[in-house]
Amino acid sequence: MNIKSKLLAILLLFFCILPRSYATVALEIEEDHDEVMLAVQQGLIQPYSALQAIVNKQLRGRIIQVELEEDDDVWVYELKLIDPNNNIVKVEYEAKNLSIIEIKGRGLEHIIKVSE
Numbered sequence: 001m002n003i004k005s006k007l008l009a010i011l012l013l014f015f016c017i018l019p020r021s022y023a024t025v026a027l028e029i030e031e032d033h034d035e036v037m038l039a040v041q042q043g044l045i046q047p048y049s050a051l052q053a054i055v056n057k058q059l060r061g062r063i064i065q066v067e068l069e070e071d072d073d074v075w076v077y078e079l080k081l082i083d084p085n086n087n088i089v090k091v092e093y094e095a096k097n098l099s100i101i102e103i104k105g106r107g108l109e110h111i112i113k114v115s116e
Helices: 003-017 033-041 048-058
Strands: 026-029 062-071 074-082 088-094 100-105
Touching (some): 033 062
Antiparallel strands (some): 062 074, 074 088
């Protein structure tokens, strides 16, 4: 299976589970499709819907790009968001527990929601 076929299969998987409002999000997966599916089954990757929920709870902004990568047995969601002031913010989440690894960009004081 070539990279285009793998990407198409993943896109179809995510497109089927995404609400229509998120259907325009760019998605890149740089890993083998079978490896990703196995990692999901093993609980090493939380589903994209769980990531969306946590992003909506923690941050103000709209997801415009998602990448899923595995490095040294750690799966990472790399996101680009656009904040209410049209700044691009990059956020990395550990895919297993959806904790923020890194966040960078301008105007972070406007994008991070303060928990009450």
